[in-house]
Amino acid sequence: MSSAPRILAVIPARGGSKGLPGKNLRNFAGKPLIAWTIASARADSRITDVVVSTDDESIRAVALEYGARAPFLRPAALAADDSNVNDAILHCLDWLATNEAARFDYVILLQATQPLRPPGFLGSALDAFFSCADPAACTLVTVTRADAKAALLMRADPNGYVHFALERNPVNRQATQQYWLPGGLFYIAPTELYRSTRSFYTERTLPFETDADIAADIDTAADFERALDLLAKLRAGGRIP
Numbered sequence: 001m002s003s004a005p006r007i008l009a010v011i012p013a014r015g016g017s018k019g020l021p022g023k024n025l026r027n028f029a030g031k032p033l034i035a036w037t038i039a040s041a042r043a044d045s046r047i048t049d050v051v052v053s054t055d056d057e058s059i060r061a062v063a064l065e066y067g068a069r070a071p072f073l074r075p076a077a078l079a080a081d082d083s084n085v086n087d088a089i090l091h092c093l094d095w096l097a098t099n100e101a102a103r104f105d106y107v108i109l110l111q112a113t114q115p116l117r118p119p120g121f122l123g124s125a126l127d128a129f130f131s132c133a134d135p136a137a138c139t140l141v142t143v144t145r146a147d148a149k150a151a152l153l154m155r156a157d158p159n160g161y162v163h164f165a166l167e168r169n170p171v172n173r174q175a176t177q178q179y180w181l182p183g184g185l186f187y188i189a190p191t192e193l194y195r196s197t198r199s200f201y202t203e204r205t206l207p208f209e210t211d212a213d214i215a216a217d218i219d220t221a222a223d224f225e226r227a228l229d230l231l232a233k234l235r236a237g238g239r240i241p
Helices: 033-042 057-065 085-100 121-130 148-152 191-197 221-236
Strands: 007-012 049-053 106-109 139-145 154-156 162-164 180-190 205-209
Touching (some): 007 033, 033 049, 033 057, 033 121, 049 085, 085 191, 106 191, 121 180, 121 205, 180 191, 180 205
Parallel strands (some): 007 049, 007 106, 139 205
Antiparallel strands (some): 106 180, 139 180, 154 162
8 A cells, every 4th residue: 555645735834024013923803813824724633734934933933833843043144035936945844854854745835824724625626636637747726717708808019009918809708718817825745756846836737716705814914804804704704613
């Protein structure tokens, strides 16, 4: 019998944030914002290790308090406003391989700014991923349905004339294709594929459709308040404890 795959969940959490200073540690309905994502990751037994990648000692302390690991501080060069999250994930993989001889078959990105994942959400996403014909060659990301008007997006050419960007002369909404927006709640890729592409988006990326009311994507104070309103509605509906 083959052994279970080793799965690493990485939660990037910089100390700096221009849109909402200190957002990762801000009290969100009774606990730090990052704690919600840590709890989601720790709830699925298939995830081998949950690591917070941060440059901030305070975030590191809170990560440890809520049950994640934070065995290193991310270099400042990888924690600037314009830093690429893929560099932080690759740094985490390299650090664990070099310092702990730890290697993983799959890597998951979980954004700390998404606190509204319902119980079992990660499990359902993992089920969907591993049900594909060849998980070693696929990735999976969450998506939400775009409004039907997305098919009618137009853009200007170099001469200033407008053209439909997605479909050629769409006649009506009923005849257009369905489009999606990134959901941002869950990303998974085989580690070696991720290393070679530096992306969770490849030629074989599976969509895991989620409701827009759980895709918080907190970046500003307005986003934070909206997420609290969404949480209240989700709790009223029994979807989140």
